[in-house]
Amino acid sequence: MHVAIIGAAGMIGRKLAERIADTGKMGGASVDALTLIDVHAPNVAEHFAGTRTALAADLSNAGTIAGLIAQKPDVIVHLAAIVSSEAEADLEKGYRVNLDGTRALFEALRHAEGYTPRLIYASSLAVFGAPFPTRIPDDFQLTPQSSYGTQKAMGELLLDDYSRRGFLDGVGIRFPTICIRPGKPNKAASSFYSSILREPLNGQQAVLPVSEDVRHWFASPRAAVGFIEHGATLNSALLGARRSMTMPGVSATVADQIEALRVVAGDKAVALIRREHDPAIASIVESWPRDFDTARANQMGFRAETSFREIIEVYLEDEMDGQGPNAMRPVA
Amino acid sequence: MHVAIIGAAGMIGRKLAERIADTGKMGGASVDALTLIDVHAPNVAEHFAGTRTALAADLSNAGTIAGLIAQKPDVIVHLAAIVSSEAEADLEKGYRVNLDGTRALFEALRHAEGYTPRLIYASSLAVFGAPFPTRIPDDFQLTPQSSYGTQKAMGELLLDDYSRRGFLDGVGIRFPTICIRPGKPNKAASSFYSSILREPLNGQQAVLPVSEDVRHWFASPRAAVGFIEHGATLNSALLGARRSMTMPGVSATVADQIEALRVVAGDKAVALIRREHDPAIASIVESWPRDFDTARANQMGFRAETSFREIIEVYLEDEMDGQGPNAMRPVA
Numbered sequence: 044m045h046v047a048i049i050g051a052a053g054m055i056g057r058k059l060a061e062r063i064a065d066t067g068k069m070g071g072a073s074v075d076a077l078t079l080i081d082v083h084a085p086n087v088a089e090h091f092a093g094t095r096t097a098l099a100a101d102l103s104n105a106g107t108i109a110g111l112i113a114q115k116p117d118v119i120v121h122l123a124a125i126v127s128s129e130a131e132a133d134l135e136k137g138y139r140v141n142l143d144g145t146r147a148l149f150e151a152l153r154h155a156e157g158y159t160p161r162l163i164y165a166s167s168l169a170v171f172g173a174p175f176p177t178r179i180p181d182d183f184q185l186t187p188q189s190s191y192g193t194q195k196a197m198g199e200l201l202l203d204d205y206s207r208r209g210f211l212d213g214v215g216i217r218f219p220t221i222c223i224r225p226g227k228p229n230k231a232a233s234s235f236y237s238s239i240l241r242e243p244l245n246g247q248q249a250v251l252p253v254s255e256d257v258r259h260w261f262a263s264p265r266a267a268v269g270f271i272e273h274g275a276t277l278n279s280a281l282l283g284a285r286r287s288m289t290m291p292g293v294s295a296t297v298a299d300q301i302e303a304l305r306v307v308a309g310d311k312a313v314a315l316i317r318r319e320h321d322p323a324i325a326s327i328v329e330s331w332p333r334d335f336d337t338a339r340a341n342q343m344g345f346r347a348e349t350s351f352r353e354i355i356e357v358y359l360e361d362e363m364d365g366q367g368p369n370a371m372r373p374v375a
Numbered sequence: 376m377h378v379a380i381i382g383a384a385g386m387i388g389r390k391l392a393e394r395i396a397d398t399g400k401m402g403g404a405s406v407d408a409l410t411l412i413d414v415h416a417p418n419v420a421e422h423f424a425g426t427r428t429a430l431a432a433d434l435s436n437a438g439t440i441a442g443l444i445a446q447k448p449d450v451i452v453h454l455a456a457i458v459s460s461e462a463e464a465d466l467e468k469g470y471r472v473n474l475d476g477t478r479a480l481f482e483a484l485r486h487a488e489g490y491t492p493r494l495i496y497a498s499s500l501a502v503f504g505a506p507f508p509t510r511i512p513d514d515f516q517l518t519p520q521s522s523y524g525t526q527k528a529m530g531e532l533l534l535d536d537y538s539r540r541g542f543l544d545g546v547g548i549r550f551p552t553i554c555i556r557p558g559k560p561n562k563a564a565s566s567f568y569s570s571i572l573r574e575p576l577n578g579q580q581a582v583l584p585v586s587e588d589v590r591h592w593f594a595s596p597r598a599a600v601g602f603i604e605h606g607a608t609l610n611s612a613l614l615g616a617r618r619s620m621t622m623p624g625v626s627a628t629v630a631d632q633i634e635a636l637r638v639v640a641g642d643k644a645v646a647l648i649r650r651e652h653d654p655a656i657a658s659i660v661e662s663w664p665r666d667f668d669t670a671r672a673n674q675m676g677f678r679a680e681t682s683f684r685e686i687i688e689v690y691l692e693d694e695m696d697g698q699g700p701n702a703m704r705p706v707a
Contacts, residue, residue: 153466182507182515182516185516186535186616186617190540193533193535193536200519204519204522208466284504284520
């Protein structure tokens with residue numbers, strides 16, 4: 044199987060490529076070719092045993108897409124996107140990359156005769172905006188309240204229409220908020236969700252800008268890679284006309300996160316969390332979804348962690364070589 | 376108030392323009408200027424007392440849009456669209472007109488400094504596709520199963536995002552199936568819904584291609600015009616972030632339609648309906664929505680007929696000069 048990853052330099056793309064290189068497989072099928080595409084040629088999965096191609100390219104470049112499609116990868120994982128905050132700050136760039144880039148890819152597939160690859164489309168919880176029920180069902184309307192969420196929801200609609208017409212074989216994955224993200228805090232409003240665990244696990248202070256009763260929906264980076272792997276070989280006939288699904292995850296309050304941290308790393312780690320209310324972040328986070336009934340994805344066999352403790356343990360295993368908390372080594 | 380109607384030569388656009396010309400008003404406000412736009416210059420509402428401009432133009436022509444926006448109409452009614460069957464047969468044309476044309480209009484409004492018109496966006500029941508509950512609630516997901524429905528749903532998302540950002544003040548109207556349409560039967564799968572009433576009311580035979588227990592959602596052309604009028608001056612602050620709504624209507628089976636025809640026009644009219652099963656039409660119609668709970672639109676003050684008898688009576692009044700059934704005059 045030939046797998047192409049567009050947006051392979053991002054956190055999920057990198058982890059997916061590394062995992063394919065490690066196992067030589069994806070969703071149970073052998074992978075003999077891997078094409079990695081990003082704005083800068085992705086410098087990952089260099090130990091992959093099959094044919095590995097790294098390309099620096101932009102989705103809005105028609106030539107790039109044509110070159111990719113000429114190779115007819117069996118699975119295309121489309122992770123490339125302008126992130127939420129940038130898509131909000133730069134409307135034109137967000138629509139150009141997130142909507143037009145996606146459409147250009149789908150259009151190129153439409154024009155490729157006799158070629159209908161599995162297309163994994165990365166969507167987001169940002170397609171949901173308040174008001175919504177505490178537990179959002181699979182058939183709830185998409186009500187984005189950001190340009191990023193709007194672009195992702197429009198991509199989901201295109202994915203359904205182009206799948207229905209047989210131009211591609213789409214599987215849309217609405218990722219939970221990924222936690223614990225490796226690396227450093229960033230300017231995303233969601234950054235603290237990883238930071239209040241990651242920093243204390245590494246013996247460092249972290250700032251909590253919202254109250255502890257705020258609830259949200261999470262899965263680990265490992266689960267996120269697993270969703271893509273599972274989607275790559277899923278029998279899409281089971282999906283019918285609706286190709287996108289909210290992925291399973293853990294609904295947890297900040298208090299739940301902190302309690303899990305206490306169980307894994309003790310009171311000393313918890314004491315490293317400093318409360319510093321930030322009304323701007325609190326107000327953004329307030330409108331985010333809290334909980335989902337993901338019956339459909341569960342039934343299709345997608346799996347995530349079932350407790351926050353598990354999510355923390357995945358971080359210890361995958362990012363700290365299983366060394367346990369407070370190992371005081373710097374995070375890569 | 377200056378009102379611009381894009382797609383003014385269509386059935387609803389024409390009726391809306393005529394009504395504004397008759398009353399000099401829209402949604403309670405005085406109208407002193409009317410700009411009518413369609414692919415061919417619309418030849419309607421010539422008795423309008425204010426300033427009337429008719430333009431032959433295409434939404435994909437940037438110059439046209441710029442010219443329209445320079446006049447800063449207070450209300451823009453965007454009815455222009457490639458219809459369902461054509462958008463399915465010609466993918467490129469459907470996306471170009473229904474999606475790109477809408478986006479070009481919204482983008483032009485984004486670039487117009489200090490100008491935020493009310494934008495009435497015509498959407499459709501085609502944004503819904505089976506499976507769905509028998510009675511679809513306001514918060515049910517949009518699951519189009521046609522390219523037309525996909526394009527309309529994408530337009531709804533854009534309408535919300537561009538309204539949220541303050542580039543326009545959108546109100547999206549999902550029209551029920553309009554019944555009784557004046558004129559002749561056409562190739563639309565929905566054509567029989569009007570035909571089985573209109574033809575017998577005019578003393579002519581009609582063909583019923585589906586079984587009598589098929590249920591669907593209807594409103595009259597007069598109600599459709601009323602939705603737009605009401606939307607033109609609605610306090611959009613009441614809508615919040617979700618600008619599009621399913622409009623009220625009458626949920627009726629074909630048997631209900633026929634019974635209403637019998638009450639209004641007698642057994643002789645009903646006898647003019649010839650059953651001739653058409654599996655292709657039956658299968659298309661089978662996937663269409665049957666009933667809606669339109670609590671939101673009701674609360675916002677949108678009104679439709681409440682029985683099929685009323686829908687037939689509107690036809691007699693508006694299309695047959697109130698002459699009653701079997702007047703045996705040709706329909707204009």
